[in-house]
Amino acid sequence: DAGITQSPRHKVTETGTPVTLRCHQTENHRYMYWYRQDPGHGLRLIHYSYGVKDTDKGEVSDGYSVSRSKTEDFLLTLESATSSQTSVYFCAISERENTEAFFGQGTRLTVV
Amino acid sequence: DAKTTQPNSMESNEEEPVHLPCNHSTISGTDYIHWYRQLPSQGPEYVIHGLTSNVNNRMASLAIAEDRKSSTLILHRATLRDAAVYYCILRGGSSNTGKLIFGQGTTLQVKP
Numbered sequence: 094d095a096g097i098t099q100s101p102r103h104k105v106t107e108t109g110t111p112v113t114l115r116c117h118q119t120e121n122h123r124y125m126y127w128y129r130q131d132p133g134h135g136l137r138l139i140h141y142s143y144g145v146k147d148t149d150k151g152e153v154s155d156g157y158s159v160s161r162s163k164t165e166d167f168l169l170t171l172e173s174a175t176s177s178q179t180s181v182y183f184c185a186i187s188e189r190e191n192t193e194a195f196f197g198q199g200t201r202l203t204v205v
Numbered sequence: 206d207a208k209t210t211q212p213n214s215m216e217s218n219e220e221e222p223v224h225l226p227c228n229h230s231t232i233s234g235t236d237y238i239h240w241y242r243q244l245p246s247q248g249p250e251y252v253i254h255g256l257t258s259n260v261n262n263r264m265a266s267l268a269i270a271e272d273r274k275s276s277t278l279i280l281h282r283a284t285l286r287d288a289a290v291y292y293c294i295l296r297g298g299s300s301n302t303g304k305l306i307f308g309q310g311t312t313l314q315v316k317p
Contacts, residue, residue, distance in 0.1 A: 124303045135292070136249065136307040143303050152306070183248050185305065191237040191297030194305055196248035 096120050099184050099197040106204055112171040114200050116184030118164075124187040125167040126194070127151075127159065129180040136183060142167055143190070174204045209293045214312045217283045225278040225311055227293030232273050236295040240267065240278045243310075244289045252278065254296070288315045 096119030106112050116125060124143055128136040128151075138151030140159040148159050156178060160168045171178055181201050187194040210228040217223040229238065239254040253260055253267045255276075260267040266279040280287055292310040296303070 126305060128307075135290075135309050136243075138304065138306055141304060149302065149304075151304070185249075187303065187305070190303030191235075191254075193239070193251040193254060194241070195251065199248050 097184060097186055097195055097197045099182070099200050101200060102198065103201045104203070106174050106202070108175060108204055109173050112174050112202065112204075114169045114182055114184075114202070116167040116169070116186075116197060118167075118186045120186060120188070120195075121164055122186040122188045123164075124190065124194075125161065126185040126187075127157075127167065127169045128183045128185065129153065129178075130183060130199075131180050139169065139182075171202075174202075176204050178202065179204045209295060209308055211291070211293055211308065211311045213309065214314065216314045216316060217280075217287075219285060219315055219317050220282050223280040223283045223287070223313065223315075225280075225291050225293075225313065226275065227277070228275045229293070229295055230274045232295055235297050237297045238267065238269060238273075238276050239294045239296050239305075240265070241292045241294065241307075242287075242289040243292070244286075249292065249307075252291070283313075283315045285315050285317065288313055 098117045100115045126141040127139040137153045142148045142161040158170045184197040185194045240252040241249045243249045255267045268277045290310040
């Protein structure tokens with residue numbers, strides 16, 4: 094299995110509080126991704142990174158920010174969590190832009 | 206971003222072959238065809254990918270049409286564990302952004 098770890102695995106937070114999710118990889122892959130998945134829906138890309146300090150928006154980036162200060166870590170921050178951000182969040186890594194991607198186990202976030 | 210079209214759902218009997226189709230009529234010459242699947246309550250997992258030639262691995266086979274406008278994922282002997290949502294995705298492309306965009310996928314049901 095690819096070395097990819099998401100933390101925390103579960104989190105409950107209150108509306109209006111900041112939340113940071115961490116994706117850590119040991120594969121030295123260049124590309125990293127954050128997705129959200131809501132019940133009955135497919136995965137939607139939030140932000141992605143194509144190198145250290147190189148990030149770009151995905152399909153549903155409003156309300157989210159990311160940072161990648163080193164190859165192994167990609168952080169997703171909800172500046173002020175809302176109930177609509179309750180979801181399961183997946184991180185993925187990929188060595189190159191056309192190679193296979195590997196996914197983490199997911200973080201279940203509940204905003205109350 | 207080039208799009209793919211897949212049937213919403215398919216059924217198969219256990220131990221029979223399954224052919225999952227995907228149309229991608231706007232594929233560019235540098236797009237790779239990727240397949241991922243997501244089992245219930247798990248993160249997506251890589252299945253197979255290819256550019257022009259048919260590909261085989263331990264999980265499945267990928268048959269790519271000569272004009273590359275369609276492809277078929279082949280599970281040679283479906284098992285109950287193969288019941289999942291299967292996603293066909295185009296990666297790479299001329300922009301080389303590495304974005305990995307999921308559609309709705311095909312939900313495969315496997316009957317005993």
